[in-house]
Structures are given as structure tokens and as C-alpha cells.
Amino acid sequence: xxxxxxxxxFQPFHLGHYxxxxxxxxxxxxxxxxxxxxxxxxxPKNPFTAGERVxxxxxxxxxxxITHYAIPIEDLQRxxxxxxxxxxxxxxxxxxxxxxxxxxxxFKEAGIEVRQPPMFHRGxxxxxxxxxxxxxxxxxxxxxxxxxxxxxxEIGGVERLKQVFKTDFD
Ligand code: ATP
Ligand code: MG
Numbered sequence: 787x788x789x790x791x792x793x794x795x796f797q798p799f800h801l802g803h804y805x806x807x808x809x810x811x812x813x814x815x816x817x818x819x820x821x822x823x824x825x826x827x828x829x830p831k832n833p834f835t836a837g838e839r840v841x842x843x844x845x846x847x848x849x850x851x852i853t854h855y856a857i858p859i860e861d862l863q864r865x866x867x868x869x870x871x872x873x874x875x876x877x878x879x880x881x882x883x884x885x886x887x888x889x890x891x892x893f894k895e896a897g898i899e900v901r902q903p904p905m906f907h908r909g910x911x912x913x914x915x916x917x918x919x920x921x922x923x924x925x926x927x928x929x930x931x932x933x934x935x936x937x938x939x940e941i942g943g944v945e946r947l948k949q950v951f952k953t954d955f956d
Contacts (some may be wrong), residue, residue: 791879796804797816799842802911806903810883811852818876824840824858833947845933869896920944921951
């Protein structure tokens with residue numbers, strides 16, 4: 787049984803994440819998805835709670851052929867022991883998929899195999915671009931799986947993002 791680990795903030799979960807996950811699924815039997823900065827929500831860069839992000843991932847991957855475990859991981863602010871912090875919270879895994887230089891460095895130092903997945907339309911498919919389009923009233927739905935758009939509608943995500951983006955000078 788080979789199990790991989792992949793971490794992101796998923797603010798929100800978008801089609802870039804979805805594409806990476808379906809390609810990882812071709813290599814391994816199961817996938818552990820770390821939901822980073824789990825304690826954050828209701829801020830312009832992190833509008834959604836950990837539980838809402840669990841919902842997005844669960845619904846987005848319903849029809850994908852991969853057994854996954856989405857595990858919220860709070861920030862530790864202590865990089866030297868971050869890998870141990872993750873291992874303490876997750877099902878065991880054999881290999882990590884990441885393109886984040888710090889994540890790659892920390893797992894390599896811990897002696898864990900790291901693979902770098904290909905990027906999918908990085909310009910368009912990103913959390914920042916999705917949030918920008920939500921704020922500007924542009925088409926953000928084309929950047930996320932349909933199931934994620936439904937979750938965001940259910941929780942009033944766009945209205946929340948617009949509200950927490952304002953300041954009391956607006
Ligand atoms: P933000 O813009 O909010 O930082 P993001 O799109 O980078 O969002 P994260 O949740 O920070 O999303 O990313 C998790 C991981 O997914 C990161 O390692 C990032 O490199 C990777 N990733 C994000 N978008 C893509 C994409 N389009 N193709 C491949 N990998 C991606
Ligand atoms: Mg990012």
C-alpha cells in the first residue's frame with residue numbers, strides 16, 4: 787500500500803489542485819491531503835474555515851477514483867519541527883508531492899521522498915486569482931470544480947470574502 791501526502795491551504799480548492807490530485811492518484815493507492823493554516827478563516831487570504839475546506843475536498847473528489855483523508859493542520863511557527871507536527875496529525879505516508887521550496891526542503895531534511903508534480907495553468911488556476919475574481923465580480927466558477935462552487939454558494943463564501951476584505955474606512 788503506497789500512500790502520498792499533499793498539502794495546500796485550499797482557499798479555495800481549485801482545478802489546479804484537482805488536476806494534481808488526479809495525477810498523484812495514478813501513482814499511489816491512497817492520498818493524505820493536509821489542509822494548511824487550518825486555524826485561519828474570515829480573512830482576505832484565508833476566507834474559509836478548515837471544516838468548509840474539508841467539505842470542498844470531499845465533494846470535489848466524490849467521483850475521483852482515490853481514497854483520501856483530508857486532515858486540518860494548524861500553523862506551528864516553528865519550521866524545524868514542522869514535519870514531526872504533520873506526522874503527528876496524519877495517517878502514515880511514504881512520499882510527499884509538493885512544488886513549495888520550503889515544504890520540499892523540510893521533508894528532504896527529514897529523509898522523506900519528495901516528488902514535484904507538474905503545474906496546471908498556474909497563471910489561471912490559483913487561489914489568489916480565484917479570490918480576486920470573487921472580489922471583482924468576475925467569473926471565478928470556471929476555476930473550481932462545480933461541487934466546490936456549490937459549497938461556496940451554500941456558505942455565502944463570496945459575500946463573506948467581500949465583507950472581510952473591507953476596512954472601516956470603506
Ligand atoms: P494561493 O494563491 O492562495 O497561495 P494556491 O493556488 O497557491 O493558492 P495553495 O493551496 O497555496 O494554492 O497550493 C497548494 C499547492 O498546490 C502548492 O504547493 C501549489 O504549488 C500547488 N498548486 C496550486 N495551483 C496549482 C496549479 N495550477 N498547478 C499545480 N500546482 C498548483
Ligand atoms: Mg500558494
